[in-house]
Amino acid sequence: MxxxxxxxxxxxxxxxxxxxxxxxxxxxGDFGILSALQQSLARLGxxxxxxxxxxxxxxxxxxxYYLNAYGVHTLHGRMLPYATGIKLANPEMTVVGVGxxxxxxxxxxxxxxxxxxxxxxxxxxxxxxxxxxxxxxxAAPTLPLGLQTxxxxxxxxxxxxxxxxxxxxxxxxxxGRAYSYNVKHLVELMVKAIExxxxxxxxxxxxxxxxxxxxxxxxxxxxxxxxxxxxxYNLQDEGYDPVISEGMDDTEVFEKINAFTQKAHEWxxxxxxxxxxxxxxxxxFGERISEQVPTYLTQPPCRRRIADDRGxxxxxxxxxxxELRIT
Amino acid sequence: MGLGRRxxxxxxxxxxxxxxxxxxxxxxxxxxxxxxxxxxxxxGLNVLGRREYYSNIMGRHSYYDVRxxxxxxxxxxxxxxxxxxxxxxxxxxxxxxxxxGGAIVxxxxxxxxxxxxxxxxxxxxxxxxxxxxxxxxxxxSTAGTLEYARGHGxxxxxxxxxAVVETLxxxxxxxxxxxxxxxxxxxxxxxxxxxGYEVEYVHEALAKTWPGRQKIIDMNVSAVxxxxxxxxxxxxxxxxxxxxxxxxxxxxxxxxxxxxxxxxGKMAGGLAFQSYYPISPATDESVFLEAHQNFTTKDGGSGxxxxxxxxxxxxxxxxxxxxxxxxxxxxxxxxxxxxxxxxEGMGWAGINEAPIVVTLYQRGGPSTGLPTRSxxxxxxxxxxxxSGDFPRIVLASSxxxxxxxxxxxxxxxxxxxxxxxxxxxxxxxxxxxxxxxxFDMDPVRIERGSIADPERxxxxxxxxxxxxxxxxxxxxxxxxxxxxxxxxTTGGEHTEVGRVTEDPVVREQQMEKRMRKLDLAxxxxxxxxxxxxxxxxxxxxxxxxxxxxxxGILEAMDMLKVDGVEARLLQVRLMSPFPREELSELIExxxxxxxxxxSFSAQLAQxxxxxxxxxxxxxxxxxxxxxxxxxxxxxxxxxILGGAAERRVVLRNPYE
Ligand SMILES: Cc1ncc(C[n+]2csc(CCOP(=O)(O)OP(=O)(O)O)c2C)c(N)n1
Ligand code: SF4
Ligand SMILES: [Mg+2]
Numbered sequence: 001m002x003x004x005x006x007x008x009x010x011x012x013x014x015x016x017x018x019x020x021x022x023x024x025x026x027x028x029g030d031f032g033i034l035s036a037l038q039q040s041l042a043r044l045g046x047x048x049x050x051x052x053x054x055x056x057x058x059x060x061x062x063x064x065y066y067l068n069a070y071g072v073h074t075l076h077g078r079m080l081p082y083a084t085g086i087k088l089a090n091p092e093m094t095v096v097g098v099g100x101x102x103x104x105x106x107x108x109x110x111x112x113x114x115x116x117x118x119x120x121x122x123x124x125x126x127x128x129x130x131x132x133x134x135x136x137x138x139a140a141p142t143l144p145l146g147l148q149t150x151x152x153x154x155x156x157x158x159x160x161x162x163x164x165x166x167x168x169x170x171x172x173x174x175x176g177r178a179y180s181y182n183v184k185h186l187v188e189l190m191v192k193a194i195e196x197x198x199x200x201x202x203x204x205x206x207x208x209x210x211x212x213x214x215x216x217x218x219x220x221x222x223x224x225x226x227x228x229x230x231x232x233y234n235l236q237d238e239g240y241d242p243v244i245s246e247g248m249d250d251t252e253v254f255e256k257i258n259a260f261t262q263k264a265h266e267w268x269x270x271x272x273x274x275x276x277x278x279x280x281x282x283x284x285f286g287e288r289i290s291e292q293v294p295t296y297l298t299q300p301p302c303r304r305r306i307a308d309d310r311g312x313x314x315x316x317x318x319x320x321x322x323e324l325r326i327t
Numbered sequence: 328m329g330l331g332r333r334x335x336x337x338x339x340x341x342x343x344x345x346x347x348x349x350x351x352x353x354x355x356x357x358x359x360x361x362x363x364x365x366x367x368x369x370x371g372l373n374v375l376g377r378r379e380y381y382s383n384i385m386g387r388h389s390y391y392d393v394r395x396x397x398x399x400x401x402x403x404x405x406x407x408x409x410x411x412x413x414x415x416x417x418x419x420x421x422x423x424x425x426x427x428g429g430a431i432v433x434x435x436x437x438x439x440x441x442x443x444x445x446x447x448x449x450x451x452x453x454x455x456x457x458x459x460x461x462x463x464x465x466x467x468s469t470a471g472t473l474e475y476a477r478g479h480g481x482x483x484x485x486x487x488x489x490a491v492v493e494t495l496x497x498x499x500x501x502x503x504x505x506x507x508x509x510x511x512x513x514x515x516x517x518x519x520x521x522x523g524y525e526v527e528y529v530h531e532a533l534a535k536t537w538p539g540r541q542k543i544i545d546m547n548v549s550a551v552x553x554x555x556x557x558x559x560x561x562x563x564x565x566x567x568x569x570x571x572x573x574x575x576x577x578x579x580x581x582x583x584x585x586x587x588x589x590x591x592g593k594m595a596g597g598l599a600f601q602s603y604y605p606i607s608p609a610t611d612e613s614v615f616l617e618a619h620q621n622f623t624t625k626d627g628g629s630g631x632x633x634x635x636x637x638x639x640x641x642x643x644x645x646x647x648x649x650x651x652x653x654x655x656x657x658x659x660x661x662x663x664x665x666x667x668x669x670x671e672g673m674g675w676a677g678i679n680e681a682p683i684v685v686t687l688y689q690r691g692g693p694s695t696g697l698p699t700r701s702x703x704x705x706x707x708x709x710x711x712x713x714s715g716d717f718p719r720i721v722l723a724s725s726x727x728x729x730x731x732x733x734x735x736x737x738x739x740x741x742x743x744x745x746x747x748x749x750x751x752x753x754x755x756x757x758x759x760x761x762x763x764x765x766f767d768m769d770p771v772r773i774e775r776g777s778i779a780d781p782e783r784x785x786x787x788x789x790x791x792x793x794x795x796x797x798x799x800x801x802x803x804x805x806x807x808x809x810x811x812x813x814x815x816t817t818g819g820e821h822t823e824v825g826r827v828t829e830d831p832v833v834r835e836q837q838m839e840k841r842m843r844k845l846d847l848a849x850x851x852x853x854x855x856x857x858x859x860x861x862x863x864x865x866x867x868x869x870x871x872x873x874x875x876x877x878x879g880i881l882e883a884m885d886m887l888k889v890d891g892v893e894a895r896l897l898q899v900r901l902m903s904p905f906p907r908e909e910l911s912e913l914i915e916x917x918x919x920x921x922x923x924x925x926s927f928s929a930q931l932a933q934x935x936x937x938x939x940x941x942x943x944x945x946x947x948x949x950x951x952x953x954x955x956x957x958x959x960x961x962x963x964x965x966x967i968l969g970g971a972a973e974r975r976v977v978l979r980n981p982y983e
Contacts, residue, residue: 020826049810054649057818065815065826070807072652073817073827074645075675081642085649088633089600089657090808114638293621293631301633301655302806305626306597307773313595313735314624320591321765326368326535326582 013042018068027217029180029206030059030127034066036183037096037125040190041069046094054083056099056108058134060127060206063098077108080115080124087122090302091286094194095122102132105141105161115199116170120285123193123200124172126163127180129208130215137211151211164264164276167201168257174200175242175260175277179232180207181217185273192275198284205232205271225269235263235274244279342372342397344571345404346518347424349390349417351447352383358536359411359511360391360760363518365532367395368582368762370525370573376760377403377954379983382607382698387447388416397574400761401726401878405956405983408569409521411514413488415440415469419448419456422472423982427480430567431473432517435487439470455981482567486517486557495553499546509550516554521564522571526555581765585757586611588727588766589660589686589750592734594622594632595771599655602635602646607698608754609660609688640665644672648683648747651676652816654778654806656738658684663692663705666749670712673747675818677717680794680804680841682741682748682776686734689753689874691952700952701754703874706930709749710903716838718845720744721903722856723751725877730756731766733900736856742776743851744844745804751902753925755954756875779803781811790814792823796836800843849904857906859898860913866893868968869917871943873899873931875954876923882957883964892968899931907938919944921967923960926950949978956980 016038024030041051053064057076064071070093074082079099087095104112104126115124130143137151141161148155167175174196178186186204193200207217222229235242240263244256256277263272290296299305308314346363350356357378364374372395381387392403408429412418415437425431442453457467463478465471473483491513496506512533519529529551537543558564583591590612593601603613617634624630637643643659651657661669666687676683689705691697696704709721720740724730733750741748784803785791793814795802802823805812815825820837822828861877862884870880877898884894897913899906914920914935922932922943929946936942947963949955959978966972 047810049808049813052807068813070813071815071817071825072649072807073815073819074649075671075818078641078645078672081637081645082649084635084642085600085602085646085651085657086653086807088635088646089650089655090653093653093808110638111642114642289633293633295621295629295631296633299628299631301599301631301650301657302653302808304597304599304630304655305624305628306599306630306656307775308626311772311774312625313597313768313771313773314626314628315595315597315630315768316623316625317591317594317766317768319622320594320619321581324581324583324587325579325765326365326762327371327577327580 013038025210027209032180036186051094056103058100060100080111097124101140101142113170118285119198127206129206131211150213172201173198173279176275177203177273179205231271235272242275242278246281341570345394345407347407348411350413352389353385355511363515366529370528371576374762375400378758418469422476425481430482432484441468512547512550516551520555520558580762584760588730589734590615592731596735596738597656600650600657602643604640604643612660640668644669648676648681651683660686662688674713676747680745684737684748686750697952703925718746720748723873739774777803779805790824796840845904857901862895863893866895867918868894870896872923879955879957883960886961905938911939921945923947947976953983
C-alpha cells in the first residue's frame with residue numbers, strides 16, 4: 001500500500017518536522033537525537049509514510065511525536081516486539097525504534113536479547129542517560145554501581161549493564177555509539193545504522209541535565225580533566241575496522257570480537273564512539289522467512305489478497321483437508 | 328447441529344462402543360488411539376476421542392477415550408465398554424470405569440502388582456483404592472482390582488504380551504526389540520478382535536497411519552493377524568457379547584482435533600501473521616500453522632502465514648498487534664498464564680483500535696494450575712483483563728465445526744470493530760479428536776471493515792485523523808505504510824490524529840467513541856452468532872452454558888427426554904458485547920435456570936447476573952480439570968429436577 005499518489009518530491013529534514021511544541025527539559029540531549037533522526041531520514045531519501053518510528057515509554061519515547069512519519073508509541077519496554085511486527089508484516093517500511101535505557105535494558109531486556117537472535121532489518125536507537133528520566137531520575141540499568149546522581153537518595157547498589165556487550169552477545173549485527181551533542185557524527189552513524197541490512201543498535205550517550213549531574217555536557221567535554229580534552233573520540237579516526245564479512249575465518253572473527261570487547265569496555269577519561277561492529281555475515285530474519293515462505297517478499301503479510309471481489313475467502317485448504325481426510 | 332439421532336447410554340446397537348486405552352506417556356497411547364480411531368472411521372463410524380495426560384513427557388499416566396458410533400456423537404463416555412492396558416497403573420486407575428458386561432484386557436505381567444509399587448499412582452488414589460478393595464476383602468493390588476471388576480460383571484482377558492511379541496518376532500524373523508514396536512497395534516487389534524470388528528479396516532488404518540512405509544505396515548499387519556488368532560484360539564470370550572461392526576457407509580469425513588480446526592479457520596479467514604510463545608494447550612495450533620504455512624489460493628496464486636515464535640507472550644501479543652496495523656490479519660494463541668501477560672497489550676490494542684485476535688485455550692488455573700487439563704476459568708480474564716475501559720469482542724466455540732467458522736469470523740469482528748478479539752477455546756475442545764464432514768469454505772466471508780482511502784478520507788493531506796470521532800465509533804483506519812495517511816498511534820489518550828492529550832473533552836470524546844463500537848457490535852451481530860438454543864425452546868427447565876460442555880449437555884438432554892423431561896440449552900457464543908436483551912427475554916420463562924460451567928465460580932452465570940440481574944437457581948460445576956460427561960450431567964439434572972439439589976452441584980469423579 002505504499003504507492004504514492006503523486007510523484008514524490010525530494011525530501012528534506014523539514015518534511016520530517018512537525019510544528020507541535022516539544023516538551024523535553026531545556027538542554028536535554030534528546031533534542032540532538034531528534035534533529036539527527038530527521039536529517040538522517042531525509043538524507044536517506046525516505047518519504048515520511050515509508051517510515052515507522054516506534055517508541056518505548058520515557059522521555060525518549062516521545063521522539064516520534066516530534067517527527068512526521070508513522071509514529072507508533074508502544075508500551076514501556078515493548079518497543080522491539082512492536083517494531084518487529086511492523087517490519088515483518090510490511091517489509092517495505094523503514095523501521096526505526098527509539099527508547100530509553102530503562103525501557104530497553106530493564107523492563108525490555110528480554111526483547112533486546114531475543115531481537116538479536118532474529119536480526120530483523122531495522123534500527124534501534126537507545127537513549128543512554130543512565131537514569132529513568134520520565135519517572136524522575138531513578139537509576140537506569142546503565143548507571144554504574146556505587147554512583148549517586150542528584151536524583152538518588154542513596155548510591156546505586158546495583159551493577160551496570162554494558163549495553164554494547166549485551167548487544168554483541170545477543171547477536172545485533174551492527175553496533176555503534178554516538179554522543180547526542182555531536183549531531184554531525186550522530187547523523188553519519190544513524191545513516192549507516194539504518195542502511196545496514198539487519199538489526200542495528202546505536203547507543204547514544206544522552207545527557208539528562210535534570211537528573212543526571214554526573215554525565216553532563218561538561219563531563220563529556222572533559223572540563224574536569226587535567227588537559228581539559230573531550231572524553232569522546234572517534235574509533236574510526238584511529239583506524240578501528242568493525243567489519244566482519246562473509247567468509248572470514250574463525251581467527252579473524254575472534255580478533256574482531258576481541259577488539260570490540262576492548263573498546264566496549266573503555267570508559268572514563270577516554271570514551272570511544274563510532275561503529276563498533278558491522279557484521280555482514282549473518283542473514284536477516286526476512287531472508288530466513290523468505291526461505292520458508294517463497295512468496296514473502298512479493299506478497300508480504302500486509303498485502304496478501306485474502307478475499308476475492310465478492311468477499312469470499314481466497315484460501316484453498318483442500319490439500320490440507322485431503323491430508324486430514326479419513327474417508 | 329440439530330437434535331438428530333444422537334447416541335446415548337441407553338442405546339444398544341452393534342455400531343457403538345466406548346473404548347479406553349491407558350499407558351505411560353510416550354509409550355504409544357496416542358498412536359494406539361489413532362489406529363483404533365482410524366479403523367473405526369474407515370468402517371463408516373463416527374469417532375470422538377478425548378485425551379487426558381499429565382504435564383510430563385515420559386512415564387506419567389495418560390489415557391485416551393475413543394467413542395464410536397453410527398449416530399452423531401457429541402461427548403466422550405466416562406464408563407467404557409472395553410479397557411485396554413499395557414501396564415499396572417492403567418488397571419489400577421480405570422478398572423472401576425468399565426461397565427457391567429464390558430471387558431478389561433491386561434498384560435500377564437501386570438496381573439498381581441501391589442498398588443504401592445506403582446510409581447506414579449497418586450498417593451490419594453492409592454489410599455482410596457486400597458480402602459475400597461479392603462472393604463471388599465480384596466488385596467490392594469492389581470489382582471484385587473481385577474477380582475473386583477469380575478465381581479461386578481466385567482470380563483477380564485489376560486494376554487501374555489511378552490510371549491506374543493516373541494511369537495511375532497519368530498514369524499517375522501526379526502529381533503524381539505523390533506517386534507515389540509507393534510505393541511500398540513497388538514493392543515488395538517486384540518480390542519478389535521474381541522468385539523468382532525472387521526479386520527480389513529484395521530489393516531487400512533495401518534496404511535493410513537504410516538503412509539508409504541510398507542515395511543512398517545507389513546510388520547503391523549502381521550501383528551494384527553496374530554492378535555486376531557490369539558483372541559479366536561486362546562481366549563474364552565463366552566461371557567462377553569459386546570460387538571462392533573462397520574457400517575460401510577463411507578461419507579466424506581476429515582479426522583482432526585479442535586486446535587487444528589481453529590488453525591484451519593484462521594487460514595480460511597485470511598490470517599497472515601501469527602506470533603506465539605509455547606504453552607499448553609495452545610502451542611499445537613501454531614505448530615500446525617507453521618507446518619502448513621504455504622498454501623494455494625482459489626485464484627491460482629498462493630497464500631502464506633508468517634509464524635514467529637517469540638521470547639514471551641508480551642512479545643507475541645505486541646508483534647501481532649503491531650502487524651495488524653499494517654493491514655495483515657494477525658493473531659496469537661495462548662492459554663491463561665499467557666493472556667495474563669498480554670493484558671497490558673490488550674489495553675494498547677483497545678485504545679489504538681488494533682484488530683488483533685487472541686485465541687485463548689483455557690486450561691486449569693490459577694497460575695500454572697493444571698496445565699494439561701481443561702477448565703473454563705479464564706472468562707473473567709478475557710472479559711476484564713487490562714487497565715481501564717476499552718471495547719473487546721469475546722466469543723466462545725463449543726465444537727470443532729464452530730471452532731473453524733468462529734476462528735475465521737473473529738478476524739471480521741476484529742476489523743469491523745477495530746478492536747481486540749478473544750476467541751475462547753478450552754483444552755477439552757482443543758484436544759478432542761473427531762470425524763467431521765470437511766468444512767465448507769463457502770460460508771466463510773472476509774469483511775475488512777472501514778479502511779481509509781487517502782483521496783476520499785484525507786484529500787487535503789496533512790496528519791490523518793485516524794481516530795476521527797464518528798457516530799458509530801468506527802473510523803476509517805490507515806494501514807501503516809500508506810501514502811497520505813500518516814498519523815500517530817499511542818497507548819496514551821490521544822487526539823484524532825493520535826497525538827497524546829490529557830484534554831478532558833477530547834478524552835471523553837475518544838473514550839465514548841471507542842465504547843460506542845460495542846453498541847454497534849451488539850446491534851449488528853446476528854442472534855445466531857450470539858447464542859444458540861438447543862432442545863425444546865418452550866421447555867422451562869433451562870440450561871445456560873458455553874464452550875465444550877455443550878456436547879455432554881446435549882446427550883444428557885436426550886437422556887432426560889427418554890424420561891419424559893423436556894429441557895432447553897442456551898448456549899452462549901458471544902460474551903462481549905453480552906447478549907443482554909436476547910438472554911433476558913429467553914430466561915424469563917426459565918424454571919429453574921441452571922448454569923453448567925467448568926469452573927469453581929461459574930463466570931458466565933456471574934456475567935448474566937451482572938447484565939440482567941437474574942441469578943441462576945442452580946450451578947452445575949466441575950473443576951477437577953476433566954470434561955463433563957453426559958452421565959454426570961444427567962445425574963445432576965435429575966437431582967435438580969427431584970428438588971433435592973443444593974444450589975451448587977459439583978461434579979466429582981475421582982477416577983479420571
Ligand atoms: C509497565 C510500566 N511500568 C512502569 C511505567 C512507568 N515508567 C514510565 S517511563 C519509565 C522509565 C523511563 O526511563 P527510560 O526508559 O530510561 O527513559 P527516559 O525517560 O530516561 O528517556 C517508567 C518506569 C510504565 N509506563 N509502564
Ligand atoms: S528528565 Fe532528563 S531525559 Fe527527560 S526530558 Fe528532562 S532532561 Fe531530558
Ligand atoms: Mg533513561
